[in-house]
Amino acid sequence: MTTNISVCHISTMTRWGGVERQLIDLLAAQENDQVQHSLITTSSIPEIKKAIQNTGIKLFEPKRNFRYDPTAVLQMAKWLQSNQINLVHSYNAFANIWGNLATLVAHTPTYLTYEHGTIWNTHGALRWMDSWAHRRARLVIANSHASANLLKFKYKIPGEKIRVVYNAVPDIPSIEPIQARAQLKVDPDKLVVGTVGRLDTPKDYATFLDAAAIVLRKRRSVVFVIIGGGPLENELRSYISELGLQESIHMLGWQTNVRILMQGFDLFVNTSIRESFGNVLIEAALCGIPVIASAVDGIPEAVVHEQTGLLLQPTKPVRKYQSVEALPLPKYALINGQLRPPQALDPEQLAHSILSLLASPEIRKFYGQQGKERANHLFSMYRYRNELEKIYLDLEKGH
Template sequence: MQINVLHMAHLAIRYGAEKQLLDYLTLAKSTSSEIRHHVCALRISKPIYEELNSLGIPVITTRLWPWNIFSFLNFAKKHDIHILHVHNQLRFPLRSRILPKLAGVPLIIEHEHGMVWNTSSTQLIKWTNKLVNANICNSHAAKIMLERKCNIDAKVIYNGIPLPPEQTEAPAQLKTELGLSETTAIVGFVGRLNNPKGAEAFIRMIPKVIQAVPHTAFIVIGDGPMRSSLETEAKVLGINDQIYFLGYQKNAYHLMKQLDVVVVPSFREAFGNVAIEAALAKKPVIASNVDGIAETVIDGKTGFLVDCTEPIQRQKGTNSLPKAVVDGRTKELRSPKLPNTEILAEKVIHCLQTPELAVTLGNNAYARAVQEFSLERYCKDLDNFYRELTHYK
């Protein structure tokens, strides 16, 4: 029996949930299986459309409102769709639940990648829960949020991260490019410069680290609406000579391999792909003890988790703050806070001053990432879930 799956997602950028879907589809194309994939793109960029086209995946582009339900219905009938797999559309039950059922889609899976934290229209979600045949989420923290906010019971399938390809040419030498000496340690932040990522905590810990380990440089890989304010704060703290804002970098992984420590100070994070990418680069991670990050980092074995105690001030033009997050220690809901910058700095200093410990943590992190967070494992888990749902043997 062939299983036809239609993935519904925003595909304007290759980032987060979108990247996870595209990585999965790429691997699925190279794997022999009875599962055939199709895409309903709510929005799509030209490069991603061309990428899907090169994989031979049929695509329909529609926002799926009542007035264009017939094009969706015709596409679903033409390709004999058995499962609609909806990615990160919890806030839009009309699009993700009601209209697909009216179009006759037999089975609906909703996949939570982080939207539930900022979801407020929970009553309509609860009223239409029965239209969904199954729910998936990418961490136990997301499972807790779905249960508490929406009365949804979900199956946890952790994200899968592809092993980075080997660099075919000599990698750029970061220290040489930045004019740093070979003995200078480098501590890095990787992520979008928007408030959930907590980059301000990274900036604020730097003076404490410099005091203990003066020959340390700090890099920020990523861009976003907070970049200007973060650069200003660095100047106010008098650290702008030791911090480098590199902007978005396509080769972030190869830069990460040249770091000594990676800091993940998010105050809300459904899973925490950066922590796994750092693990694949064999780097220790110092991270917030919150949400899914507390599941990607084992405190004292693959890195360190830091409790969140410091208040957050939302900046204009950034994402709204969630009312609650999942505390990594207690697994209870609490208000969002930044990680304690004093302890964040202490853990970074500890890794820099005991490099043999940093190597051990990085090796442990790599071994765990390959075993538990591989893209192959994710593909296998998801495919088996499709089979269970359709009773395919």
């Protein structure tokens, strides 16, 4: 007998982060008639809302008079009941809290939570409410073994209740690097070292800039590119000016065609002090770009040392940023399999690794090819969609 199931995803949609992009990619890739998808977004911005609507799925956003308006829970519960939702899948701390309360009121049969990185920074009431949602859920999906370990350590979630499902990225349209460089407005004769992400504390872009300054003292034919926006943008721009490197380090802000622009990079660098997995590392791999990254949290699950790139051990104190809007430093990160206070990469070691790979086009090509093959095999949207939908259907059947 065929089992049909109606699944509602719940997520905040207020910025283009890894969760938001992956969820929209998933909803756009639906092919299984047995699983009907819909989405409740607790809040959104117009460009993301438009992208959701373009997927053709049902979308609901409750009306709120203030951020934590309790009537939103009642609106969500009523929508779940009227649309006969069998299973709710919520994504990260704030959405987990809304989803937990709404499914309680609506008596939704099955509830799943998802941990994609917010657990590193939950504290106080947010930590308690998020932990309650995970404990009440029938299954907790983690995007890496690092996330699973933190769920067990911080929230005491039993290991048998956690399922690791790796992130995914859809197929990326390919263009010639010279075309991507034209869009980046970079001299085609220059080597390009790039990074992409939210300009916030966990990404530690000051270390990226310090390493760039060292590289540029030794090799002027290099351009550094940062794509992304966030609370540290002004602080980082000021630091670039302080270093006197405005001509060699380009900050491009948020871009909608990131996956196209990345194809103009010769090398991708990630300096995160904590990273549950790092979708952007998979995007770089699918573009055939070698990666240098910090060996923290879930990054070693995305990057294989000396096969798809280089993993560096963090050894330096973490820089404290000034912006009051930036995330606080996390209390711990997973380093060498142990939870310990976060550390930053050594800019000298990072610069040495960048210079080494820039001087070795054959090794860059090898890492890029290996990374692309691995990403296509392990991190495809086809694999991710099928794995999630199998979980949904098995839960509905009572397995």
